[in-house]
Amino acid sequence: MKIVIPVDENNRDTSVCISFGRTPYFWMHDTETKEDTFLVNEAAESRGGAGIKAAQTIVDHKIDVLLTPRCGENAAEVLKAGDTKIYKTTQETARENIDAYLSGKLSELHEIHAGFHGHGEN
Amino acid sequence: MKIAVLSGKGGTGKTLVSVNLAAAATQSIYIDCDVEEPNGHLFFKPIEIVEEEITIKMPVVDHKLCDGCRKCVDFCKFNALAYIKDQLIVFEEVCHSCGGCMLLCPQQALTEQEKVIGCVRSGTSENTVVHTGILNTGEATGIPIIKRLLEDPKEGSTLQTFIDCPPGSACIVMESIKDADYCVLVAEPTLFGVHNLNMVYELVRIFNKPFGVVLNKCLEGENPAEIFCLEKGIKILGKIPYNQELGKINSNAEIAVRVDERYKSLFGTLLETVMKEVAYETASHSKW
Numbered sequence: 001m002k003i004v005i006p007v008d009e010n011n012r013d014t015s016v017c018i019s020f021g022r023t024p025y026f027w028m029h030d031t032e033t034k035e036d037t038f039l040v041n042e043a044a045e046s047r048g049g050a051g052i053k054a055a056q057t058i059v060d061h062k063i064d065v066l067l068t069p070r071c072g073e074n075a076a077e078v079l080k081a082g083d084t085k086i087y088k089t090t091q092e093t094a095r096e097n098i099d100a101y102l103s104g105k106l107s108e109l110h111e112i113h114a115g116f117h118g119h120g121e122n
Numbered sequence: 123m124k125i126a127v128l129s130g131k132g133g134t135g136k137t138l139v140s141v142n143l144a145a146a147a148t149q150s151i152y153i154d155c156d157v158e159e160p161n162g163h164l165f166f167k168p169i170e171i172v173e174e175e176i177t178i179k180m181p182v183v184d185h186k187l188c189d190g191c192r193k194c195v196d197f198c199k200f201n202a203l204a205y206i207k208d209q210l211i212v213f214e215e216v217c218h219s220c221g222g223c224m225l226l227c228p229q230q231a232l233t234e235q236e237k238v239i240g241c242v243r244s245g246t247s248e249n250t251v252v253h254t255g256i257l258n259t260g261e262a263t264g265i266p267i268i269k270r271l272l273e274d275p276k277e278g279s280t281l282q283t284f285i286d287c288p289p290g291s292a293c294i295v296m297e298s299i300k301d302a303d304y305c306v307l308v309a310e311p312t313l314f315g316v317h318n319l320n321m322v323y324e325l326v327r328i329f330n331k332p333f334g335v336v337l338n339k340c341l342e343g344e345n346p347a348e349i350f351c352l353e354k355g356i357k358i359l360g361k362i363p364y365n366q367e368l369g370k371i372n373s374n375a376e377i378a379v380r381v382d383e384r385y386k387s388l389f390g391t392l393l394e395t396v397m398k399e400v401a402y403e404t405a406s407h408s409k410w
Contacts, residue, residue, distance in 0.1 A: 049201025049216045056195065056204045074213050081206040 001031045003101065004058055005067040007094045010038035016089050016097060020068045021051035021075055027094050028061065031102070051075030051115065058084055067097050067106065072115035123280070123400060124272075126302035128287035128295060128325075130318025134308045135338035135362065138372060140286040141165045142389040143306075143396065144250045145379040151283040153271050155298040157240065157255035157264035162286050164375045168245030168252040175241050176255075176267045178219045179234040183210045187231035194223035194232060215262040240267050248380070251281075264288075268297045282397075291325040299326070304400045305333040306359065309347035316346045323356070332403035334359040336392065357399065360392040 006023030007014040017023035026039040039061075043053035055075040058066060059082030066079060069089050079086060088109040089097045100106050127140040137154075141162050144152035154160040181194075181203075188210050195203045195210075202217040203210060214237070224232045240257040255271045257264040272285070287298040299305055305326045309319040319335070326333045334357035337347055341364050351358050362368070368385065371378045378385035 043201070046201055047199055049198075049213065052204050052213060052216065053201040056201075056206070059206050074216065077213075078204045078206055078211065081204075081209070081211065083207075 001064045002062060003029045003031065003065045003067060003098060004061070004063045005029075005089070005094045005097060006041070007038075010040075012036065012095060014094050015092055016067075016069060016094050018069055020066075020071050021046075021054045023054070026054075026058070028063065029098055049074065052078055055079050055082070055084075058082070065101065067094075067101055068109065071109055071112055073112050074115055076112045123304075124283045124285060124302045125304050125306060125396060125400065126285040126287055126299040126331075127306045127308060128299060128322050129289060129308040130291060130321035131314075132289040134289075134310050134315065134318070135336075136289070136308050137162050137165070137286055138338070138362070138378075139306060139308050139336055139392075140284045141377055142379045142385065143393050144282075144284040145248075145377045146386065146389040146393045147249065147282045147284075149249050149281055151251045151253065151281050152286065153283065154252075154254045154286045155268050155271055155294075156286055156288045157257040157267045157294075158288065160254045160256060160286075163243070163245075163252060163254045165377050166245075166247035166250060166252045167375075168243075168247040168254075171243050171245040173241050173243050174270075175238050176270055177236040177238050178266050179221060180214055180217060180219065180237045181212055181221075181223050181232045182235045183212060184231045184233070185209065187229045188227075189229055189231075191228060193226050193228065197222055197226050218263075219266070240264065242267060242270055264294055265297050268294065272298070272301060291321045295322075295325065296329070299329060299331060302331060303404060304396065305331045306396060307333055307335045308338050309335055309350075310339050311337065311341060311345040311347050311364075313346050316350045319347055319350060323354070332399065333357075334396070334399055337361045339364040359395050359399065360388070362388065 005027050006017040006020050007025050007027045008017045010025045022044045023041050028037040043050040051072040052074050055078035063084050065085050067087050067089050086109040087106040091097045127136050129136050144150040154162040192205050195205050200216050200218050202213045239261045243254045245252050255267040288294050307322050309315050335351050336359050340361045379389045
């Protein structure tokens with residue numbers, strides 16, 4: 001199974017990024033191979049729809065589970081269509097959250113925010 | 123002659139100033155670009171209303187034709203398209219109707235469909251032609267409505283035209299002042315008012331527009347907005363007192379110029395000052 005988490009830095013001690021769509025990196029963890037990959041989030045620089053683009057990348061990488069502090073409605077729609085489950089992070093560091101998820105301590109994210117579409121842009 | 127009236131926040135008196143300036147003119151056009159909550163028409167109560175629907179073009183997918191090449195997904199700068207599980211998804215509220223995806227699609231799987239986002243209502247109120255832009259609730263942007271409102275009006279550009287802008291300094295305001303000959307900034311006498319005045323002050327300078335300030339809700343004593351103007355060397359066009367009577371006229375949705383001689387004279391003088399400034403600015407700062 002593949003897990004992904006938005007992170008501030010591309011190392012294993014990184015904190016979780018508060019934004020999903022505009023996070024600088026994604027940490028991908030494969031629970032079978034124990035392989036860790038850090039992916040640059042190209043959606044971060046988008047003028048708009050960053051959540052949609054980031055979610056597209058997640059689905060393209062065939063990720064099963066996303067761990068995130070929050071998620072906007074458009075991104076959630078893409079992830080849902082792609083069968084990626086969303087769980088809410090509770091810890092500060094990414095590693096603690098991955099461990100928490102693996103030991104069944106995280107629950108699914110249900111509060112999907114309406115997004116920040118066009119704010120400061122339109 | 124287009125005069126845009128703007129301010130950094132709502133409630134400073136943009137509508138008060140633009141409605142009364144339009145009413146004080148011999149013959150004028152009033153355009154309400156505050157499409158999210160237009161209220162100038164409440165004062166003018168225009169008659170003989172003609173309504174025009176405003177539509178935008180949305181891409182619609184024919185899933186049978188789409189072969190999943192993703193050219194449209196990669197092209198869209200606004201990320202309004204996603205391709206998930208062999209299906210293209212369009213996010214209408216993110217789409218800016220540029221039409222690029224439809225041009226690009228090698229399979230011609232994307233076609234455009236008109237979507238109504240609001241309307242423009244036009245009517246007359248005594249000496250003023252009133253155009254009101256109305257954006258439907260839930261729509262992402264009123265810019266297409268503002269573009270339509272500000273297309274050269276058939277009444278001719280020789281008439282004095284007053285543009286009541288949306289509050290703030292975002293794209294929707296930029297669209298409203300883009301073709302204005304002069305900008306009137308309305309300011310409140312508070313520190314918060316100065317902060318908001320500074321926002322629109324920076325905006326009109328970026329746009330290289332000639333401008334002046336109307337100090338609204340003026341009280342006895344120090345006026346931070348006035349101090350700001352003096353420090354920056356900004357032309358003060360006029361002052362409107364903070365007074366209960368004017369408040370009452372306004373909350374009864376009456377036009378001060380039409381019901382009270384004092385305000386007729388106050389806004390008449392303000393109009394003259396603005397027109398003098400416009401004439402001076404167009405003569406001395408002409409691009410040609």
